[in-house]
Amino acid sequence: MATDRLSEIFAALADPTRRAILARLAESDATVNELAEPFSISLPAISRHLKVLEKAGLITRSRSAQWRSSSLRAEPLAEVAAWMDPYRQFWDENLDRLEAHLKQLQSQEGKSS
């Protein structure tokens, strides 16, 4: 289904275990065993998640087979941030409206007290 690059990145991020793996790798590189430890899922399942993350460019894996460790790559997240940038005005506007509303409430409270 996900053939274009951005879709592949979003699909890779659409899983809580894969996001938890990224959060772990943000602290330091880790082997499959180290990554599997906090989760109640099998090593093969972790490996499948790592393959999805690697295909999306979100991690790289060292060549050494026995102690193969994974590292975070943040470039795809920068692509997501770039895609989101034009939409930023929409939630900024919402925050502005919320702030104006709160200020109005406060000024009304000030008058009534």
Place this chain on the structure above:
Amino acid sequence: MATDRLSEIFAALADPTRRAILARLAESDATVNELAEPFSISLPAISRHLKVLEKAGLITRSRSAQWRSSSLRAEPLAEVAAWMDPYRQFWDENLDRLEAHLKQLQSQEGKSS
């Protein structure tokens, strides 16, 4: 598969047609017919995409059945941005390294010319 909120948002964004629909709605609200126009896909297919976007909270749809129009809701994107925020340092660091490398190249060029 996607049961948690953030996974549902990412899964909804993992499709180029759905992202194109959001981009169209960022300009103005639109009916299903207006949304279908630029795409070579059927109205029922557009409706299915709208359902996915609505379930993820990325759009709202008006009640009026005949001219039912969709509007963008940016709050889920703000949630994605909040999730990405801790990772920002990683691509900022990469940019810093790239900038330092370019400066070094320029200074070397300066010396050799």
